[in-house]
Amino acid sequence: MEFFLEVLTGGLLAGLMYSLVAIGFVLIYKASGVFNFAQGSMVLFSALTFVSLLERGVPFWVSFAVTLLTMIALAWAIERVVLRPLVNRPPITLFMATLGLSYIIEGVAQAMWGAQVHGLELGISDAPLEIGGMLLSQFDLFSAATAGILVLFLSLLFNKTRIGISLRAVADDQLAALAVGIKLQRIWMIVWAVAGFVGLVAGLLWGARLGVQFSLSLVVLKALPVLIIGGFTSIGGAIVGGLIIGASEKLAEVYLGPIIGGGIENWFPYVLALLFLLVRPAGIFGERAIERV
Numbered sequence: 001m002e003f004f005l006e007v008l009t010g011g012l013l014a015g016l017m018y019s020l021v022a023i024g025f026v027l028i029y030k031a032s033g034v035f036n037f038a039q040g041s042m043v044l045f046s047a048l049t050f051v052s053l054l055e056r057g058v059p060f061w062v063s064f065a066v067t068l069l070t071m072i073a074l075a076w077a078i079e080r081v082v083l084r085p086l087v088n089r090p091p092i093t094l095f096m097a098t099l100g101l102s103y104i105i106e107g108v109a110q111a112m113w114g115a116q117v118h119g120l121e122l123g124i125s126d127a128p129l130e131i132g133g134m135l136l137s138q139f140d141l142f143s144a145a146t147a148g149i150l151v152l153f154l155s156l157l158f159n160k161t162r163i164g165i166s167l168r169a170v171a172d173d174q175l176a177a178l179a180v181g182i183k184l185q186r187i188w189m190i191v192w193a194v195a196g197f198v199g200l201v202a203g204l205l206w207g208a209r210l211g212v213q214f215s216l217s218l219v220v221l222k223a224l225p226v227l228i229i230g231g232f233t234s235i236g237g238a239i240v241g242g243l244i245i246g247a248s249e250k251l252a253e254v255y256l257g258p259i260i261g262g263g264i265e266n267w268f269p270y271v272l273a274l275l276f277l278l279v280r281p282a283g284i285f286g287e288r289a290i291e292r293v
Contacts, residue, residue, distance in 0.1 A: 006134040007254050008247055013140035015226075015246020016147040017209070020202040021219055022226040022238040023154070024195045029232045030171045031191040032083070034094035040220030041105035042196055046071055047203030047212045051120045052113040064200075071196030074105075079189040088174065106217060118212040122204060143205050147239065150201060154194070154235055163190060171233070225273035231283030240284060245269045 021043060028036035049070055053063035082097050124142050128135035158164035169177040170187050178184055203212075206219055222245075230241025253265040276283065 002133055006136075007250050009134055009136060010140065011247035011250030012243050013136065013144050013246070014250065015242040015244070016144045016239070017140075017202075017205060017242075018222050018226045018245055019239045019242030020143075020147055020150070020198065020205065022223040022230070022242060023150070023235055024198045024202065025220075025223060025227055026232060026235055026238050027154075027191050027195045027198065031167055031188055032094060033171070033174075034091050034098065035232070036195070037095065037098045037220070038101040038105055039195065039199060039223075040217035041102040041109075042071070042074070042199035043203040043206065043219060044212075044214065044217040045074070045105050045109045045203075046196070046200040047120065047207035047216060048109050048113050048118070050200070050204060051118040051207060051212045054120075055118065067200055068197060071200055072193045075192035075196045076189055078192055079185060083188050083192075084185050102217070106214065110214070115214060118207075120204065120207040120212050122208045124208070139209070146201065146205065150198065151235060151239055154198075157194070158235075163187070167191065222269070225269040227283070228273040229276050229283055231285040234283070234285035237283055237285030245272070248272055 021039065024039045024042070025036055028034065028039070046067055050063050050067040053066060054060065058066070078101065082101060083094070086094055086097060124139050126137055126139040129138050129141065130136075158167055166177070166182050166187050169180070169182055170184060174184060177187075202219075203216070206216060210216060210219075225245050226238060226241035228241070229244055230237030230239070249265045249268050252268040256268075257264045
């Protein structure tokens with residue numbers, strides 16, 4: 001039982017890392033109704049910018065501030081150059097725009113900082129810490145605390161402020177929001193800037209775990225099952241979905257891996273997501289779309 005609880009807890013903590021990436025998708029989807037394929041590239045770009053500044057002797061917090069301002073500037077440029085001309089276009093058009101953005105951001109990152117692999121050290125030990133008889137990674141505990149603080153901040157921002165009310169109005173009906181005087185472009189820029197900040201936090205944590213390299217952008221693939229299970233419109237759902245995916249893949253690897261074969265951890269989340277699509281397509285906390293036909 002102690003071993004089971006240790007595997008389960010480790011999986012839950014790892015799942016929160018997936019949730020950090022998924023939250024960025026949720027923010028963009030709530031504001032524009034489109035799946036932002038460029039979120040993975042934003043995670044890569046932020047991590048690569050931060051570690052490149054560190055390697056050039058820039059202090060930690062100055063590098064963080066400069067990278068954050070860079071992500072905000074990137075959000076402004078995306079809203080002004082890409083999103084604004086595509087207002088009221090079909091969602092597939094916006095999706096294809098974010099797909100193109102993904103390759104552009106990766107190309108700009110490579111041109112600015114090169115394609116070599118970087119090690120990122122945040123000063124957080126990955127040594128196991130014994131808690132209640134279980135050995136848990138200190139880095140995973142830090143990541144879990146970071147995810148909790150981030151979710152609390154976003155909940156306050158979008159539930160207790162005028163920006164949050166405007167965001168919910170835009171998510172419900174963009175044309176109606178425009179009709180009552182909400183500036184759609186301003187909301188999009190704010191949401192993309194917040195998504196850039198979330199991408200920065202996720203990029204630093206994932207970069208410290210895997211190394212800052214271009215394969216880091218593929219971490220978005222791990223966020224897909226999280227979004228399918230939790231729902232594309234719920235920040236809380238992204239957390240719950242990440243916990244489910246993290247716990248299930250670790251338990252499957254330990255208990256089903258010896259029977260089925262190794263590597264089950266890589267594809268089991270997608271099997272679970274497929275089952276959710278068959279039973280509850282909108283996800284646990286997702287909003288069901290009702291359209292007039």
